[in-house]
C-alpha cells in the first residue's frame with residue numbers, strides 16, 4: 001500500500017501521512033494483499049463531486065475489473081491521480097485499488113479518519129469478499145434503475161452500512177466518543193440535502209456494540225431479489241467475469257473456492 005499526500009507544506013504532509021498510517025494499523029490484519037494507493041488531496045475534485053454529490057468526502061475505486069464494469073463504479077478522477085496508477089514507461093497499471101479523499105475532507109482530523117476508515121472497509125470488502133460486494137453493487141445498480149425497491153437511503157445497502165459502522169468504531173478508538181459525536185453533529189447541521197442529513201443521523205445513532213453480519217445480510221437481500229438480479233446479469237453482464245459467475249442458488253455462493 002502506498003500513501004500519497006498532496007500538499008506543498010512538509011508539516012501537513014507528515015501529519016496526514018502519519019494519521020493515515022494510524023488508521024491503516026487499525027485494519028492491518030484484515031487488509032487484503034492488493035496493491036493499493038491511498039491518495040490524500042489538498043483540494044476537492046469538482047468532477048467527482050459533480051458525479052457523486054457535493055457532500056461526497058472520498059471514494060474507493062476498484063481498478064482490477066473489466067471494462068464492462070457496473071456503471072456505478074465508473075468514476076472520474078483527477079489527472080494527477082490517474083497518472084500515478086500506471087507505470088510511466090511501460091504504461092502498465094501498478095495499483096489494483098484506489099482510495100481518494102478530497103482536500104476539504106482532510107482539513108479536520110476526525111473527518112479524515114472517519115472517511116479513510118470507511119473507504120478502507122470498502123477495500124476490505126472488495127479484497128476479501130468480492131462476490132458479496134459484487135452482489136451489493138448489483139443491488140445498487142438495480143435500485144438506481146428502479147428495477148427493485150426497498151432501498152430508501154444510501155446507507156440501506158449492506159456495504160455502506162458496514163463501512164459506516166466500522167468507520168465509527170475506528171474513529172471512536174482514535175479520537176474518543178465526544179470528538180466523533182461533535183463531528184457528526186456538525187455534519188447533520190451543515191447537510192445540504194436530506195440524504196446526507198439522514199446518513200449522518202444514522203451514523204450518530206448507530207451503537208458501537210451493533211454486530212453486523214455482512215454476508216448474512218447480503219444473502220438475505222439477494223434471495224429476496226434473486227429473480228431480478230439473475231435476469232439483469234443474464235442480459236447485461238455476461239462479459240463481466242465476476243458477476244456472470246455468481247450462482248445465487250448455491251449454498252454459501254459468496255465463498256471463493
Ligand SMILES: [Zn+2]
Nearest residue numbers: 118122160163
Ligand atoms: Zn461508502
